Amino acid sequence: EPEVTQTPSHQVTQMGQEVILRCVPISNHLYFYWYRQILGQKVEFLVSFYNNEISEKSEIFDDQFSVERPDGSNFTLKIRSTKLEDSAMYFCASGGNSGNTIYFGEGSWLTVV
Amino acid sequence: AQSVSQHNHHVILSEAASLELGCNYSYGGTVNLFWYVQYPGQHLQLLLKYFSGDPLVKGIKGFEAEFIKSKFSFNLRKPSVQWSDTAEYFCAVMNSGAGSYQLTFGKGTKLSVIP
Numbered sequence: 029e030p031e032v033t034q035t036p037s038h039q040v041t042q043m044g045q046e047v048i049l050r051c052v053p054i055s056n057h058l059y060f061y062w063y064r065q066i067l068g069q070k071v072e073f074l075v076s077f078y079n080n081e082i083s084e085k086s087e088i089f090d091d092q093f094s095v096e097r098p099d100g101s102n103f104t105l106k107i108r109s110t111k112l113e114d115s116a117m118y119f120c121a122s123g124g125n126s127g128n129t130i131y132f133g134e135g136s137w138l139t140v141v
Numbered sequence: 142a143q144s145v146s147q148h149n150h151h152v153i154l155s156e157a158a159s160l161e162l163g164c165n166y167s168y169g170g171t172v173n174l175f176w177y178v179q180y181p182g183q184h185l186q187l188l189l190k191y192f193s194g195d196p197l198v199k200g201i202k203g204f205e206a207e208f209i210k211s212k213f214s215f216n217l218r219k220p221s222v223q224w225s226d227t228a229e230y231f232c233a234v235m236n237s238g239a240g241s242y243q244l245t246f247g248k249g250t251k252l253s254v255i256p
Contacts, residue, residue, distance in 0.1 A: 073245070083242075
């Protein structure tokens with residue numbers, strides 16, 4: 029079964045550093061997403077991406093965050109200057125032609141110290 | 142803004158017991174509804190989904206869910222749980238009527254099945 033894959037599985041970074049989380053969505057999918065889950069809290073939507081541009085974003089997705097699909101296969105989330113409160117599990121997800129069935133990757137656990 | 146409520150934080154059952162996990166959502170328009178499961182150390186996996194049609198939907202591993210529009214509910218059921226069903230279960234809603242593909246999740250219900 030096709031999967032969404034994410035790297036790294038775990039990253040520890042110092043506050044203020046830039047972080048890039050990488051994702052390879054399912055190959056024929058057109059919709060791409062990032063969600064995050066702070067420990068003990070809900071899974072929260074960050075951003076969706078379709079046709080090479082952001083289609084929706086939440087209030088969490090401020091100027092510190094950006095997404096990119098640099099080469100047609102990878103989908104990245106960049107956090108420009110990490111804060112302690114950015115520590116969370118970040119899930120990449122992708123959806124097919126209609127976008128309304130979403131499949132998640134295993135997550136990248138980010139710890140900001 | 143829409144919200145999703147899962148009333149049970151932690152449910153403990155013995156094997157072979159029946160399961161029902163509650164999920165209510167707040168949005169009154171057209172929605173797509175989902176249940177995801179997260180086994181320990183693994184990613185979110187889609188259990189089942191409802192878009193339209195028969196309000197009783199069947200998913201993988203013997204799970205089913207019933208959409209009751211008048212109650213804004215989408216409860217997950219399984220007649221007989223197994224130890225391997227130990228996991229966290231998340232209800233999620235998509236506001237399809239607004240053309241949004243954003244999922245709003247509930248807080249999750251942790252299920253522990255005792256052998």
